[in-house]
Amino acid sequence: MAKHGKVSMAVVRRLPKYHRYLGELMENDIKRISSYELSKLTGFTASQIRQDFNNFGGFGQQGYGYNVEELYNQLGNILGLDKGYNTIIIGAGNLGQAIANYRNFDNRGFRLIGIFEKNPRYMGLKIRDIPIMDIDELEGFSKDHKVDIAVITTPKEAAQEIADRVIALGVEAIWNFAPVDIKVPEGIVVENVHLSESLLALSFLIKESKRESENV
């Protein structure tokens, strides 16, 4: 299993789920929770949860469980949500616009500061007050703004070139939606979101579940 620092990627993938459930518990004014209750919510075993948290020193207290708000904040810090990231989107088509319109990313510290496009018909338009700019303005823009994350929502043919371009400008993290595995130098992080791969996995699961019910 791949590791990120000392922590395995499997743990990294579970952290956002814990964080989301804890956020919901806070909304419902629940102050503390045992690992058993957290396991019923998340579907992970209680020992898995304790092991996961032990990677970061462990947070619970024997006989008390976890303080929901404290754990939520600590996991948020571990996920880096306390930092705040300047984010740009490249490709203002269907998906780029949908992401730009989603306010929740901003609420979590992913500040959208610019949208870039090559199609002239989008120039001068804004999404939630963020201007859509010509892709040729990217270099000038990044002289005045520190960009932490670039979201790539261009067709796959343009994705690698866009990635190289933003990396040359100092961007260290890419959230890539184009169905291509972008190559990056060491030290640059990429999170690929390949929606069609997820859909194919769903198709497989449908097939398996039908097969199992037919065999019952």
Ligand SMILES: NC(=O)c1ccc[n+]([C@@H]2O[C@H](COP(=O)([O-])OP(=O)(O)OC[C@H]3O[C@@H](n4cnc5c(N)ncnc54)[C@H](O)[C@@H]3O)[C@@H](O)[C@H]2O)c1
């Ligand atoms: N829409 C979805 O639900 C979905 C699902 C799975 C995967 N994807 C992937 O996400 C990406 C975007 O999909 P979409 O549906 O939004 O496509 P789209 O065609 O609506 O939008 C892509 C936009 O990128 C722009 N673009 C192209 N080259 C560019 C460049 N060099 N610089 C700046 N902008 C450039 C185009 O002008 C266009 O506006 C694609 O790679 C697609 O395969 C989308």
